[in-house]
Amino acid sequence: MGKSWQEQFADAPDTLKSASRQRTLVPVLDFHIGGDQFITMAGPCSVESEAQLFPTAEAVAQSGARILRGGAFKPRSSPYAFQGLGLAGLKLLDQARRRTGLAVVTEVMSEDDVPLVAEYADILQIGSRNMENFSLLAAAGRSGRPVLLKRGMVATIADMLRSAQCVLEFGNPHVLLCERGIRTFETATRNTFDVAAIAVLKAVSHLPVIADPSHAAGVRSLVPTFARIGVAAGADGQIVEVHPAPATALSDGDQSLTFEEFDQMMTALEPWLALRQQPALAAAGVLA
Ligand code: PEP
Ligand code: MN
Secondary structure (H helix, E strand, O other): OOOOHHHHOOOOHHHEOEOOEOOOOEEEOOEEEOOOOOEEEEEOOEOOOHHHHHHHHHHHHHOOOOEEEOEOOOOOOOOOOOOOOOHHHHHHHHHHHHHHOOEEEEEOOOHHHHHHHHHHOOEEEEOHHHOOOHHHHHHHHHHOOOEEEEOOOOOOHHHHHHHHHHHHHOOOOOEEEEEOOEOOOOOOOOOEOOHHHHHHHHHHEOOOEEEOHHHHHOOHHHHHHHHHHHHHHOOOEEEEEEOOOHHHOOOOHHHOEOHHHHHHHHHHHHHHHHHHOOHHHHOOOOOO
């Protein structure tokens, strides 16, 4: 007999399903994540300018996204790469929300920035590189804002649930678990999309699970397929990079979809989202 899920994830008890807690609905503006509706977050990797952000916000809203993504503080692997617009980027996101009615998710990289980012964002994104930044997790927990927790590149499912536990510990029940691909020996894709993690998380945790096909794929041609796989694995939503002119993007252009490609992807997902409503699939997540 192998270990039970409860034993395997014993360090993250509050993230696990129980008889009284089968799922958590995360409130965002006037809707929820983790309920029957599949929620799409979309937008550029980085907020670059008004001319880039506003048309993107309008296009993704038109195609069915409910949440605008866009980094104002960017965790770049090179000190010479574009680091983001900072506060000016947050202000552009806020204006885009007013224009479109979309909610806003944006990354916060340091605990010192949590109060500022929480003022502008509806959801705080904790990036892969910070999944185990425990003082940042604590600050995000205390902020009371929902937290999109991205899986670290070399983090196990247990590691991720432990980080979620740290946010819950500070009295914040609204954590979204994001699978964005992990490092393996495979280099054909940017990261290895661990869709099994989506299935496991849905089975063991009451927290909503978000798929990130963009950072997993690394190339735009694979993003719609990965998105479909995310839906089939049971994700409650997805986060997708979209840019008006991907070739000129200041970050992650190769994996960013054009408006048209995003619109086509959303249309192509519809039959798969309809399948998601079937009771047999809905019942699949059982803690055992
Ligand atoms: C991003 O969402 O643009 C990002 C930096 O993601 P990750 O932390 O998953 O690399
Ligand atoms: Mn990106």
